[in-house]
Amino acid sequence: MTEECITIFKGDTSCLKNRIPMVDRLSKEFYEQEVKDIFAKSWLIIGDSKELANKGDYFVTDVPPLKASLIVTRGEDDKVRVFRNICRHRGDKLIHDASGCAKFFTCKFHAWNYSNTGKLVGVTDQGQFKDLSKENLGLIEIHSEVWEDIVFVNFQEQPEQTLKEWLGDIYNQYTGFSANRVKVADHRVVVNTNWNLAVNAFCEGYHNLFIHKNTVPDYQGSPTNPHRHRPYLEVGEHFGRYSAPGNPNHKPTPAEGIFYQHSRPMFPSFAHFDMDALPIGVNPSRFKQWAFDIVHLFPNTVIGPQANTNSIMMFWPISHEKTDIRVMRFSYKTDKPSDRIAQAHSLVRNREVLREDLATMETQFQSIISNGLPFMHLSEQEQLLQNHYRAADDMLKR
Numbered sequence: 001m002t003e004e005c006i007t008i009f010k011g012d013t014s015c016l017k018n019r020i021p022m023v024d025r026l027s028k029e030f031y032e033q034e035v036k037d038i039f040a041k042s043w044l045i046i047g048d049s050k051e052l053a054n055k056g057d058y059f060v061t062d063v064p065p066l067k068a069s070l071i072v073t074r075g076e077d078d079k080v081r082v083f084r085n086i087c088r089h090r091g092d093k094l095i096h097d098a099s100g101c102a103k104f105f106t107c108k109f110h111a112w113n114y115s116n117t118g119k120l121v122g123v124t125d126q127g128q129f130k131d132l133s134k135e136n137l138g139l140i141e142i143h144s145e146v147w148e149d150i151v152f153v154n155f156q157e158q159p160e161q162t163l164k165e166w167l168g169d170i171y172n173q174y175t176g177f178s179a180n181r182v183k184v185a186d187h188r189v190v191v192n193t194n195w196n197l198a199v200n201a202f203c204e205g206y207h208n209l210f211i212h213k214n215t216v217p218d219y220q221g222s223p224t225n226p227h228r229h230r231p232y233l234e235v236g237e238h239f240g241r242y243s244a245p246g247n248p249n250h251k252p253t254p255a256e257g258i259f260y261q262h263s264r265p266m267f268p269s270f271a272h273f274d275m276d277a278l279p280i281g282v283n284p285s286r287f288k289q290w291a292f293d294i295v296h297l298f299p300n301t302v303i304g305p306q307a308n309t310n311s312i313m314m315f316w317p318i319s320h321e322k323t324d325i326r327v328m329r330f331s332y333k334t335d336k337p338s339d340r341i342a343q344a345h346s347l348v349r350n351r352e353v354l355r356e357d358l359a360t361m362e363t364q365f366q367s368i369i370s371n372g373l374p375f376m377h378l379s380e381q382e383q384l385l386q387n388h389y390r391a392a393d394d395m396l397k398r
């Protein structure tokens with residue numbers, strides 16, 4: 001029997017607007033303001049702490065809007081820290097490779113040496129430096145916190161809110177969700193669009209009936225939910241989330257049918273989930289035909305919990321007209337070949353769907369900057385977009 005779908009709306013919607021003027025928002029000047037008032041002040045997701053399983057493990061990443069290169073490392077004391085990837089002598093980039101494991105980091109230029117807890121431990125020919133105090137020349141640390149294996153940073157000298165305060169109610173709702181998950185895909189693409197439009201493309205399900213009709217024609221919706229309304233939709237100060245309705249009558253492709261006879265269901269099949277095993281934040285309304293959730297963590301990340309897989313998508317502005325999209329997908333650990341094949345199949349289907357999403361955001365950007373659209377009109381099912389612009393305007397004090 002198909003469950004009827006009436007959207008449960010939650011959260012304060014009083015300040016949301018359903019008409020958003022966009023032309024100015026996509027300008028260079030507006031972007032410069034967003035960098036100062038949003039990116040320099042928000043808690044931002046920069047990676048996955050599971051990549052730092054052992055003491056000394058590190059990876060290097062960058063935060064394009066703030067033009068920062070960062071070292072994310074687990075020190076000898078087991079603490080995860082984030083440092084600017086800058087040598088304190090004359091400012092050369094300290095680490096040039098993408099990842100590794102090291103007790104010490106040595107600058108290639110004049111060989112100053114730092115511990116993986118950030119202390120300056122060696123200065124070559126130190127006698128030639130007058131008044132140099134190694135204690136004050138450790139690597140520059142950026143405020144960071146790890147939440148459910150996700151590494152966040154905040155570039156403020158003293159963050160106005162802790163990550164717990166920033167995330168609010170949802171902070172305690174995903175406990176243990178990413179445990180026993182491993183990364184199964186990591187890809188990146190630079191798109192000619194504004195970052196707001198890129199985030200928006202993944203924050204509503206209104207489009208999937210149309211834009212994804214060739215790749216995953218029947219993965220969502222049902223005869224009693226033909227427009228594929230979200231069963232649950234919630235907005236908060238710095239987040240928005242919804243649950244997507246899986247189609248109980250989804251017809252698997254022949255390959256999908258074989259894979260899932262011998263493995264667990266994953267996108268685009270959604271059946272037989274053990275809801276009791278999910279943390280309360282995942283599928284919050286416990287919708288029976290649940291497919292997956294979308295959680296927009298303002299400003300520029302979307303996480304996608306599913307029962308047997310999950311994703312992190314980061315949308316980094318490089319400029320007002322270029323966005324670096326980074327996608328990481330995770331799934332349960334397994335050595336069974338049938339599981340690995342099913343996971344690979346799901347990843348490929350996901351990537352096909354992602355390409356369809358990418359295509360719209362470039363053409364949409366071109367149309368809007370041609371001054372051809374006074375307003376975007378947003379429906380109730382696009383409430384996460386309304387909330388995105390509300391959160392942005394709050395920080396921009398507009």
Ligand code: FES
Pocket residue numbers: 087088089090091092107108109110111112
């Ligand atoms: S710039 Fe690093 S040691 Fe000189």
Ligand SMILES: [Fe+2]
Pocket residue numbers: 201202207208212353357
């Ligand atoms: Fe999509």
